[in-house]
Amino acid sequence: MKITVALAQINTRLGEVRSNLEKHLALAQEARSQGVELLVFPELSLTGYILQDLAPTVACRPSPGDPVFGPLLVASRGLDLVVGFVEEDHRSRFHIASAYLSSGEVIHIHHKVYLPTYGLFDEGRFFARGDSVRAFDTRFGRMGLLVCEDFWHVSPPYLLWLDGVELFLFTSASPGRGLTAEPQLESALWVERVNQAYASLFTAFIAHANRTGFEDGLNFWGGSTVFDPEGALLVKAPYFEESLTPVEIDLNQMRRTRARLPLLRDERPELVEREIGRILHGHQPIHRT
Amino acid sequence: MDINLSIEPELVRKILADFIHSEITRVGYKRAVVNLSGGLDSAVACILAAQALGPENVLALRLPYKSSAQDSLDHAQLVIDQTGIQSRTIPITEMVDPLIASDPHMNSIRKGNIMARMRMIAAYDQSEAFNGLVVGTGNKTEILLGYTTLFGDSACALNPIGDLYKTQVRQLARGIGVPEPIIAKPPSADLWAGQTDEDELGFAYAEVDRLLFLIVDQRYSARECIEAGFEPGFVQRVGERIKKNQFKRMLPPIAKLSNRTIGYDFLYLRDWGT
8 A cells, every 4th residue: 555645844833823723724735736645744733842831822622623623624634634732631731742633533642751851841841741652543554643752762662563553653843953063963863863763673664744943042953754664764854944745655565574574573572561560560580490 | 072063064054044034034024233343253143144134134233442453343344345244333432431431440341341332232223223133143152151241242132153162153154154364363352452362261262162062061070071181270260150150141030929920930932922
């Protein structure tokens, strides 16, 4: 099965959901006219990133009646969409969220499970942590959604791998940092290296949508990528510039790669479970005599 | 520890020109004002602003005092001619001398501060007249060391080069074509004849930048800096300067009384809504 995925590498207006929504809808229409079947927007694409005290004022609850999600769900009848937003739950906890929309329905919502609260990041001050990592089925196959810091940790991608993901959807609003003599920022190099490693280790597709633009002094570096199950780079959006970057991916490639390299078949989650149990709860290791 | 302050000038140029463009246009402006001293930092800021906004949208101000070196004016003119930016020359002598003359105990630090703040007044006046935002020219070295006049040369609407050490600004300057005489000459605040930054600070930029990189960027302790080969007295002096000058890097603290106080728990970026 082949699917045309596009990375919507956009800039956003901080706290201006209506304006960002219009950009989403315009891009969805443009992507659809190009034959795109799945369009992936970056982290917090509907709100902007450094929200601080704006978080409660931009939050929404995804449903057909919602003024933001209503039009997005209508647009999802033409192509599948992944959008980034702030979700307020029924206990008024605010989550950094990413939603997969298809055929007028919300198929899956992921709440960011790792909220960086160090260095320039302060997410834990304003947001609640998600508490689940689940794969989900789409009309194109099984997918998993992670947001930025989620894939700086190896466990969420690993869990999604065991949960059957064929296409990993990574979104981020990654502030560029780290100067060297190289023509790329250290943060960009790091993310590219990690995404390529995940594609190789998990013999799966990795699509990563990052944003562009500035918020105060922070730059967002773009450079969105898709890697295939061989770890090969299929497409890369430009650094720092807004772009709509489509690529056709052949999902059968995963089957061919895994026939050669059956890493998932041979993976031993029971062993992982046993050893994690030992590490967490101090169970004695099993001694063989 | 291999202390490497190398940068890739084209990458930095791209980010900083985009930054200037974004931060000025998003609030409804399209023009910039830069105090062009004839030195390295303001030459870099002018060229970046010209690339970001177009030379016709950048106003360079030359603000000489009677003791300013002719070289400073000439070197500023090199940047103006090379970029095609707009320029104005406004001597500040007649504005600052009455205040200087008003106190027989006036010293050179106070004189320097008065000149720096007069230049700030001129820049902000032209900001209104030219309808442009003031682009700052302070580098990371001088901000960390506090080698700047509060509400004077540190005053600006945005600062493109404040995260580059002086030695990195020099690399960027080469990359973006700052005229060679400006790159070659010793850095100076030019507040009195023959003044140089390195004489006044008591150490060389090349040396202090390496130390600041360890302390700030690499989070080295004083002991680790000494183990890395820096002289203990130098490490201590620089550490003290960083600490002592923290106030210059912050807005004045507001005494907290209410449940929500500006600066503590009223938190929005400046780019709020843009």
